[in-house]
Amino acid sequence: MRIAILGNKGSWYCKKLSDAANTRGHAAFRLEFRDLASHVLEMQQEQFFSFDTDSNHNRLTDFSCLIIRTMPPGSLEQVVFRMDLLGRLEHSGVTVFNSPRSIECAVDKYLTTSRLAAAKLPVPTTAVCESSEAAMQQFQQMGGDVVVKPLFGSEGRGIFRISDPDLAYRSFRTLERTQAVIYLQQYISHPGYDTRILILNGNVIGAIRRHSNNDFRTNLSRQAHAESYLPNDLEAELAIRAAELTYTEFAGVDLLYRSDSPNECYVLEVNAVPGWRGFQSVTKVDVASLVIEYLEQKRNNVDSSQS
Incomplete structure (x- = not known):
């Protein structure tokens, strides 16, 4: 090829x-x-x-x-x-x-969250709006402790937590003036780690737990450290279903547990251009080779159907 x-x-x-x-x-x-x-x-x-x-x-x-x-x-x-x-x-x-359809869906945090929630998958309470007034109202309704994220973005860039009303108002006004969409989620107190599960063609190819380094964000790009992890049946099912709902054949699905309710698991994000450098360093799974082998199968199926 x-x-x-x-x-x-x-x-x-x-x-x-x-x-x-x-x-x-x-x-x-x-x-x-x-x-x-x-x-x-x-x-x-x-x-x-x-x-x-x-x-x-x-x-x-x-x-x-x-x-x-x-x-x-x-x-x-x-x-x-x-x-x-x-x-x-x-x-x-x-x-x-991944297909353009999956990229379009997974790159958009609002569309992903909406689709997951409509399918009854557990997601954090989320508000998406354009005006600072609406954002402030949602901020109060979420208990005055939220995480603000860019609608498009990855690796924890542009994400910040707000629990002060004055700072929240100034932040929302700034976003409004720059014509940004204001995307905020209720902050979930977690045990200091999240779980990243890699999916390829509807199957789990491995998982890691990412432990934060004095930061609520657990991205490896922000000095979190990873360890290999064997997901349980519920975690695997959530990840596979989330990838399916966003049409992603190759996906990194992030899951998070509540500190005060260790059995309560949320789907935070589906990444259709997932990184696997940290994943590979601790799992030793050769992800690139698996991707190429899968593409060989896809092209063989295409060629067979056309012959």
């Missing part, structure tokens, strides 16, 4: 995926979102390209698979164009992994 990997220069994940692809006899190429382009020609099939800095270009339909390893920030127009192009590329026969 020819495999395109949408990722950042110097990315550890791109290297691991490229190495795994090369080991299995495939050719892998790193691309960037900013270089993607479409040519819609009159009365002809649409053409998709990736232009590099030397003005050379790759025809995207020459790739069997395209793996999404980053979702960089951008304007609304840029984000919409990227998702539209990925959708059209998938329609043309390229296997996009």
Whole structure:
């Protein structure tokens, strides 16, 4: 196969995926979102390209698979164009992994939380609004202790906890002025760790517990430390169901327990571009090889159905 990997220069994940692809006899190429382009020609099939800095270009339909390893920030127009192009590329026969549909859902915290709650999965009490007045009202109703998150974002960036009314008002006003969506969840007092479960094709491939380092956030990018963990049946079921509800074939699902109710487990997030560097360091699971093997199976199934 020819495999395109949408990722950042110097990315550890791109290297691991490229190495795994090369080991299995495939050719892998790193691309960037900013270089993607479409040519819609009159009365002809649409053409998709990736232009590099030397003005050379790759025809995207020459790739069997395209793996999404980053979702960089951008304007609304840029984000919409990227998702539209990925959708059209998938329609043309390229296997996009994860699918544009799943990326669109999982990258949006509101849509993910809403879908999980509608399916009766346990999620923290959440409010999403645009005005500071509405946010203050929800802040009070949640007991005056909330976690504010960017609607789009990962690795704990832009997340902060507020329990002071004056600070809450100033923070919500600032977000309102910048035309941000205000996403807040009731703070859950937890035992200092959460659980990250990796899902591939509806199966658990492993899990870790991430212990915080004097921070309510348990992201490894914020100096939390990880240990290998065997999830119980309930945790595995929640993770598999959450991935299914967000259409993600490859997902990192985060679960959190309450300190005062150790049997009460919440689904915090579904990540459709999950990191696994810390996961692999403690579990020794070769995630990149599993991903490439799975894509081989998907392409074999596609080729068989077309023959």
